[in-house]
Amino acid sequence: MSIKQVAKEAGVSIATVSRYLNSPEHVREKTRLKVQAAIEKTGFSRNALARNFRRGKTSLVMVVLPEVGDPFFSGVMRGIWRVARREGYSILISETQFNTEGFNEYADMVFSKQADGIILLASISPFMRDGGAGSSALERRPDGTVPPVVIGCETVTPQLSHFPSVRVDNVGAAREASRHLIGLGHRRIAFISGARDSLLTSDRERGYRGAMADAGLAVDDGWVLEGDLSIDGARRAVRELLAQRPRPTAIFCATDEMALGAMHEIRANGLAIPADISIVGFDDVRYAATASPPLTTVAQPAEEIGEHTMERLCRAMLGGDIGAEPEVVPHRLVLRSSTAAPPAE
Amino acid sequence: MSIKQVAKEAGVSIATVSRYLNSPEHVREKTRLKVQAAIEKTGFSRNALARNFRRGKTSLVMVVLPEVGDPFFSGVMRGIWRVARREGYSILISETQFNTEGFNEYADMVFSKQADGIILLASISPFMRDGGAGSSALERRPDGTVPPVVIGCETVTPQLSHFPSVRVDNVGAAREASRHLIGLGHRRIAFISGARDSLLTSDRERGYRGAMADAGLAVDDGWVLEGDLSIDGARRAVRELLAQRPRPTAIFCATDEMALGAMHEIRANGLAIPADISIVGFDDVRYAATASPPLTTVAQPAEEIGEHTMERLCRAMLGGDIGAEPEVVPHRLVLRSSTAAPPAE
DNA sequence: TTGTAAGCGTTATCAC
DNA sequence: GTGATAACGCTTACAA
Numbered sequence: 200m201s202i203k204q205v206a207k208e209a210g211v212s213i214a215t216v217s218r219y220l221n222s223p224e225h226v227r228e229k230t231r232l233k234v235q236a237a238i239e240k241t242g243f244s245r246n247a248l249a250r251n252f253r254r255g256k257t258s259l260v261m262v263v264l265p266e267v268g269d270p271f272f273s274g275v276m277r278g279i280w281r282v283a284r285r286e287g288y289s290i291l292i293s294e295t296q297f298n299t300e301g302f303n304e305y306a307d308m309v310f311s312k313q314a315d316g317i318i319l320l321a322s323i324s325p326f327m328r329d330g331g332a333g334s335s336a337l338e339r340r341p342d343g344t345v346p347p348v349v350i351g352c353e354t355v356t357p358q359l360s361h362f363p364s365v366r367v368d369n370v371g372a373a374r375e376a377s378r379h380l381i382g383l384g385h386r387r388i389a390f391i392s393g394a395r396d397s398l399l400t401s402d403r404e405r406g407y408r409g410a411m412a413d414a415g416l417a418v419d420d421g422w423v424l425e426g427d428l429s430i431d432g433a434r435r436a437v438r439e440l441l442a443q444r445p446r447p448t449a450i451f452c453a454t455d456e457m458a459l460g461a462m463h464e465i466r467a468n469g470l471a472i473p474a475d476i477s478i479v480g481f482d483d484v485r486y487a488a489t490a491s492p493p494l495t496t497v498a499q500p501a502e503e504i505g506e507h508t509m510e511r512l513c514r515a516m517l518g519g520d521i522g523a524e525p526e527v528v529p530h531r532l533v534l535r536s537s538t539a540a541p542p543a544e
Numbered sequence: 545m546s547i548k549q550v551a552k553e554a555g556v557s558i559a560t561v562s563r564y565l566n567s568p569e570h571v572r573e574k575t576r577l578k579v580q581a582a583i584e585k586t587g588f589s590r591n592a593l594a595r596n597f598r599r600g601k602t603s604l605v606m607v608v609l610p611e612v613g614d615p616f617f618s619g620v621m622r623g624i625w626r627v628a629r630r631e632g633y634s635i636l637i638s639e640t641q642f643n644t645e646g647f648n649e650y651a652d653m654v655f656s657k658q659a660d661g662i663i664l665l666a667s668i669s670p671f672m673r674d675g676g677a678g679s680s681a682l683e684r685r686p687d688g689t690v691p692p693v694v695i696g697c698e699t700v701t702p703q704l705s706h707f708p709s710v711r712v713d714n715v716g717a718a719r720e721a722s723r724h725l726i727g728l729g730h731r732r733i734a735f736i737s738g739a740r741d742s743l744l745t746s747d748r749e750r751g752y753r754g755a756m757a758d759a760g761l762a763v764d765d766g767w768v769l770e771g772d773l774s775i776d777g778a779r780r781a782v783r784e785l786l787a788q789r790p791r792p793t794a795i796f797c798a799t800d801e802m803a804l805g806a807m808h809e810i811r812a813n814g815l816a817i818p819a820d821i822s823i824v825g826f827d828d829v830r831y832a833a834t835a836s837p838p839l840t841t842v843a844q845p846a847e848e849i850g851e852h853t854m855e856r857l858c859r860a861m862l863g864g865d866i867g868a869e870p871e872v873v874p875h876r877l878v879l880r881s882s883t884a885a886p887p888a889e
Numbered sequence: 890t891t892g893t894a895a896g897c898g899t900t901a902t903c904a905c
Numbered sequence: 906g907t908g909a910t911a912a913c914g915c916t917t918a919c920a921a
Contacts, residue, residue, distance in 0.1 A: 213892090248657045268614065312593045
């Protein structure tokens with residue numbers, strides 16, 4: 200059922216059918232009805248592939264994120280959607296599943312014309328080849344222009360610094376969160392990071408180390424552990440921390456996901472939060488507030504990040520060079536009940 | 545940078561470049577090197593739109609879900625991915641954002657050839673027009689065949705009963721969960737559902753009502769409330785429940801998301817779980833286990849649902865009629881610490 | 890207002 | 906092994 204069959208059915212030319220589809224106001228009422236009837240009769244559905252191919256445009260934006268099911272992205276997507284609807288774009292999402300090829304494949308979709316632009320919400324650092332970017336979509340084009348890509352939330356590597364980005368000041372926010380613990384009287388503060396090569400969490404680690412240094416506190420080797428960005432990874436890290444004597448009195452987790460896992464493991468070991476150990480997270484996902492006790496954490500303005508990211512992408516897709524200024528949006532330390540003064544020694 | 549320019553650069557025909565791309569073994573070594581060099585020099589990237597258009601196939605599967613950010617879908621997606629990788633498909637995800645047009649737009653992508661098949665993980669009942677399905681992609685084709693669509697997790701409406709589906713026995717599972725509470729001695733058991741038109745939660749409501757009836761317990765009108773599938777919705781519902789005298793001693797929430805919200809609101813009102821009120825959820829998302837107290841809930845075999853859904857879709861995309869048998873996968877009631885006998889009256 | 894026809898970048902079918 | 910060339914379904918001048 201192509202435009203051709205509709206044309207035959209309606210007794211008009213294919214151009215008329217096409218016009219009916221794209222600018223019905225340029226088709227005479229009588230013809231319009233004929234075409235409409237033919238379309239209904241044939242059950243025609245326009246082949247978007249052919250259409251986009253011919254137009255050289257898809258009106259589709261691809262959002263690349265690590266994996267579905269991460270509550271942090273709920274808000275970011277809401278922001279992206281709001282702008283997308285306004286600007287007439289549809290959103291398609293793809294997961295890297297923390298996997299190299301997956302990412303390259305999707306990133307190339309822009310270059311191969313399947314989408315008009317990309318929003319990168321996933322760290323791609325582990326996926327960069329030695330020589331440069333892992334995907335041609337992420338490299339500067341031969342003519343020196345930059346593909347329509349905007350990076351959201353994530354820290355930008357030097358190799359990607361030609362792309363605009365929107366994110367919070369991860370270093371500063373982590374420093375502030377750590378300072379909060381120090382201000383409560385904690386001296387032995389542990390940090391649970393993501394993987395060693397995660398830029399996002401290594402920025403947060405820098406903030407933590409900075410705050411400790413500012414306060415003249417040494418960071419013990421055993422206090423900085425990898426938590427794999429997962430609940431289970433955080434639980435493993437906590438088990439190691441609890442075995443230490445003296446053990447840390449506070450743990451700063453690089454994400455709420457890990458903070459939730461850490462809290463669970465601490466309780467499973469018969470310790471109380473915050474009486475025995477204080478916990479701070481990062482992201483302020485919706486489960487941070489419902490945790491027991493509610494989690495002190497760093498809130499990111501997720502919806503705002505989504506909006507601004509999409510807005511910049513829209514400008515980039517319009518063709519203009521929009522520069523590569525990283526935009527830093529404000530974070531906020533949310534004090535809840537998972538932090539308190541350390542227990543008396 | 546099309547195949548044409550590469551051909552010119554390499555001094556070969558476009559057919560040879562195409563062959564190099566699709567079956568390099570049919571190209572002489574010497575030619576191959578020439579083409580390779582030309583591709584690198586020109587920075588060529590194959591236009592997937594044109595390719596898919598010509599081949600009439602995309603090797604893409606669209607997964608439609610309510611929103612990324614729902615932890616339940618982590619497992620389902622893992623299962624889908626495992627099969628997709630094996631069978632050579634890529635996955636694209638789209639959110640309905642609980643919105644009509646969004647859904648139709650995406651469902652039509654299959655009909656408009658942008659994807660080879662669809663996995664529906666989102667309820668579409670609110671989106672059906674009076675006369676039938678909201679999207680042509682969901683209707684039987686004129687020739688009587690059925691588009692490659694498989695429904696996962698969700699309850700299937702009569703209008704969609706020509707599609708295969710994979711899900712747990714929501715009614716039976718809810719009945720079992722309710723029976724657990726009744727077995728503990730609870731008599732005043734409340735139920736927090738999703739929206740009234742959510743099939744998924746109305747199935748679970750039926751299970752709850754069935755169990756109550758089986759036990760000879762009446763269900764008070766005020767005990768069944770809508771929770772909007774959200775934390776906040778559940779909190780509102782709980783506030784209503786807590787105002788009742790006598791108040792319910794147990795709450796069965798149609799999803800873990802709402803159970804988490806309910807627990808939070810109960811604690812915020814100074815009540816203890818399960819000492820004052822028992823809570824049961826549904827889904828067994830990862831946060832159910834980390835909640836405090838850990839949440840008693842119905843576990844769905846999410847990864848298995850994903851695998852089976854994708855497997856059936858693969859068969860459907862191969863063209864064979866695979867029937868529309870709903871496949872029911874086993875659920876499991878996971879007893880944790882959010883349930884106990886009711887307080888003495 | 891409508892029709893004719895060129896062409897988008899590929900793949901596929903032929904000859905050679 | 907390689908090269909012409911005809912599709913694929915659509916949009917879009919341009920002509921009528």
